[in-house]
Structures are given as structure tokens and as C-alpha cells.
Amino acid sequence: MPSITVQLLRGRTVEQKRNFAAAVTAAAVAELGARPGDVRIAFEHIEPDDVANGGVLASEDASRSSVLSNLGHSSAASAGGPALAD
Template structure:
């Protein structure tokens, strides 16, 4: 990997050196079910790279938790997504 996202925390002298207990981001993402494993793999890679770049942490410290939700279990504006017109 090239660029700032590939740098480790030790390479980023402009960022404070934090221990995992204070710098560990856990990013939770709720989304409709149906994404492929490849889509999820690419997504968590991009989210991890963004966290490393913006938060000054290491990739190993970033946890990404994906939760697949059925459209019948998610509502917006009082209407279930499974009942919305396409």
C-alpha cells in the first residue's frame, strides 16, 4: 500500500502516540442484507484506511463490525423498508 494510509503510527510524527486502549476505534455499520463477501471486504478495507488516515491509528487497532439487517426489520418515517415502493 502506498500513501499516507499505508503509514504506521510510528511513521506519523505529526500525530500523538497513543496506546491501543485510548486509540482503538470500533466502527459499527448497519446495512441492509444482500452485500457479497467481496463488497464487504472492500468496504471494511476502505473504512480501515480512512480511520488510519484521519485518526492516526494503525490498521491493526481498527475494528469494523458489520450488521446485516433485513428490510422488514428497518423503518424510516414510520414505514418498514420492506413495504416501501421501489
């Protein structure tokens, strides 16, 4: 029984999570030979202040400001965060 934990920034819609779960389940069936009903996916929601990429908090990374604003978070660029490239 594959048990898959997905950490993602809060703000994804139920439809996005539903579509993601269907795609990951299909991949687990195809690649692992799992039965669809045995694939368990758990979503863990995190805040931009709770994750850092390259040593920079997501909430302070201006290169991620469009993603954050699309998810309903205040923009790193408008918060005066550093402008860093991915």
C-alpha cells in the first residue's frame, strides 16, 4: 500500500488536489502495480514562513511572489523581501 505525503503551500483548491491525487494514484498503479484503492495520499499544508528554498523563506523570496499571490498570500515583493532568482 503506497502512502504518499505531499507538502504544499496553503491555498490550493480542492479541484487541484483532487486532480493531483488522481494523477499520482494512476502513476502508482502503473509504476508500482498498486491497486487504486490502496494508494493513500495525505496533503500537509504549510505556510510561506514555514519553508525555505536555498536558505530563503518562501515568504521573503520575491521570485516566488507570483505563486504566493496566486495562492492568496501576501507578495514577497510587496513585503520588501529580497529579489532572488531560482
